[in-house]
Amino acid sequence: MRIIEKVKEMQVWSDAARRAGRRIAFVPTMGALHDGHLALVRAAKKLGERVVVSIFVNPAQFAPDEDFAAYPRDFARDRALLENENVDALFYPSAAEVYPDGCQTHIDVERLAPLLEGEFRPGHFRGVATVVAKLFNMVRPHTAVFGEKDYQQLQVIRRMTKDLNFDIEIVGHPTVRDADGLALSSRNAYLSARERQAAPSLFRALKRAEALVAQGERCAGRVAAAARAEIEGEPLAEIEYLRICDPETLAEIPRIEHAALLALAVRVGPARLIDNAMLKT
Numbered sequence: 054m055r056i057i058e059k060v061k062e063m064q065v066w067s068d069a070a071r072r073a074g075r076r077i078a079f080v081p082t083m084g085a086l087h088d089g090h091l092a093l094v095r096a097a098k099k100l101g102e103r104v105v106v107s108i109f110v111n112p113a114q115f116a117p118d119e120d121f122a123a124y125p126r127d128f129a130r131d132r133a134l135l136e137n138e139n140v141d142a143l144f145y146p147s148a149a150e151v152y153p154d155g156c157q158t159h160i161d162v163e164r165l166a167p168l169l170e171g172e173f174r175p176g177h178f179r180g181v182a183t184v185v186a187k188l189f190n191m192v193r194p195h196t197a198v199f200g201e202k203d204y205q206q207l208q209v210i211r212r213m214t215k216d217l218n219f220d221i222e223i224v225g226h227p228t229v230r231d232a233d234g235l236a237l238s239s240r241n242a243y244l245s246a247r248e249r250q251a252a253p254s255l256f257r258a259l260k261r262a263e264a265l266v267a268q269g270e271r272c273a274g275r276v277a278a279a280a281r282a283e284i285e286g287e288p289l290a291e292i293e294y295l296r297i298c299d300p301e302t303l304a305e306i307p308r309i310e311h312a313a314l315l316a317l318a319v320r321v322g323p324a325r326l327i328d329n330a331m332l333k334t
Contacts, residue, residue, distance in 0.1 A: 054135060055142045060151075060191050063144050067105070067193040076101040079194035081185060084108040085125035085239035086134050089229035093198045094138050096226050100196045106135055107144040107188055109151060113159075114180030125242050144192060151187060159183045162209045162216075168303045169205050169316055170327070173293055181206055182213045189219055196222040200229070202236045204316060204329045205303060228328070230256065240324045248322040251289040255319055258283040258295075259330035262315050266332045271309050273297040276332070284319060293318040293325070300331065309334060 057063045070077055078101030080093045097104045108131055115121035128145070135143055159179050165171075166178035189197070199207045211223050229237045234256030235249075244252060258280040265276050277297050284290050295317040296305050306313060309332055316329040 054132075054140050056132070057142055057144050058146055058150065060146060063105075063142075063146075063191050064193060066142060070103045071193065075103045076196070077103045077105060077192070077194040079188075079192050079197040080104070080106045081188050081197065081199075082106060082108055083110045083124065083239070084131050085127060085242070086131045087237045087239065087241075089200055089202070089237035091134065091138060092229045093200060093226050094135070094140060096224065097196075097198045098138075100198070100222075100224065101194075103141045104139075105142045105144055105192050105194065106140050107146075107192065109144075109146055109184070109188070111151075111180055111184045112148060113152070113184060114177050116174060116176065119174075120240075120243075125239055144188075146191070151184065160186050160213060160217075162212050165205065165209050165212055165303055169294060169296060169298070170318065171205075173318065178206070178209050182209055185210055186213060186217065186219075189214075189221060194221055196224055198224045198226055201225045202228040202238070202328065204314060208301070208303065234260070236326070236328045238326065240326065243324040244322060248289055248324065251287045252321050252324075252326060254284045254287040254290050255317060255326060255328045258317065259315060259328060262297075262332060263330055266309055266313075266334060271334070273305075273307055273309055273313065276309065277315070280315060280317070284317075289321055291320045293320060297332070 078097035080097050082090050110124050160182040161179050162182050207225050214223050233253040235252045261283045262276050262280040265279055270276055281295050284292055298305050298314045300314045313332045315332055318327045
C-alpha cells in the first residue's frame with residue numbers, strides 16, 4: 054500500500070492509474086477505522102481496480118465547541134487495517150496541504166445543508182462539502198463510497214456532485230451495526246460501559262417506527278412519538294432531534310404516503326449519536 058501525503062503526488066498517482074485504464078474507487082474517512090469503514094473499502098474493491106482511502110480529520114466541519122481535538126486518532130492501527138484489506142493507496146494529507154495559506158473558497162449546498170444536522174451544527178455541511186470537493190479534485194476517482202448512517206451527508210454530497218458536474222459516481226452503503234443494533238461509529242469510543250448499554254435505544258426506536266408503518270400507520274406524528282418514547286425510556290439518552298422527512302428534500306412531512314426517512318440525533322453521555330431508517334409503506 055502506498056502512503057501519499059502530498060496533493061501533487063496523489064494527483065500524479067491517480068492520473069497514471071487513469072492512463073492505464075484503471076477505475077479508481079475512493080473512500081474518504083476521518084480515520085479511527087472500524088468495521089463500518091472496512092465494509093466501505095470492500096464495496097469499493099468491487100467498484101474499481103484501484104482503491105484509495107483518505108484519512109483526514111477535517112477541521113472545517115467542527116464548530117469551536119465540538120470534539121475536533123478529542124476526535125480519536127490512531128494512524129498506525131488504521132494503516133495496518135487498510136494494508137490487511139489490500140488498499141492500493143492511503144492518502145494522508147496535513148491540514149496545511151488541504152487548506153493552504155490564503156484559502157478562502159467554500160461550498161454551500163443551500164437547501165439541504167441547513168436542515169436536521171444543519172440546525173444544530175451550523176456550518177458543518179459547508180465544511181463537509183468543501184473538503185469532499187477538494188478531495189475529489191485531489192484523488193480524481195471514478196466512484197466514491199459513503200455510508201448511509203450519515204444519510205444527510207450522503208444527500209449533500211450527491212447534490213454537490215451533480216451541481217458542480219463532477220464526473221463521479223456516488224455510491225451509498227447500508228449502515229453497519231453491532232449485534233445489538235447500534236450503528237458503528239468512531240464516536241462510540243466515547244461511551245462508558247453503562248452508556249454503551251443505553252445507546253441501542255436509538256435502534257429500538259427505529260425498529261418501533263418501522264413496525265408501526267408496516268402495520269399501516271401513516272401519521273408521521275404518531276410514528277415519531279412512538280420512536281421518541283422508546284428513547285425517552287432510557288434515562289441516559291437525550292434527544293436532540295427526531296424527524297420524519299422526505300428522503301430527497303429532507304423536509305419534514307405530516308404523513309407517510311411513500312418511503313420516508315426517520316432521522317435522529319441523540320446524546321448519550323459525551324457522545325452525540327446519529328442514525329436513521331427508511332420507513333417503507
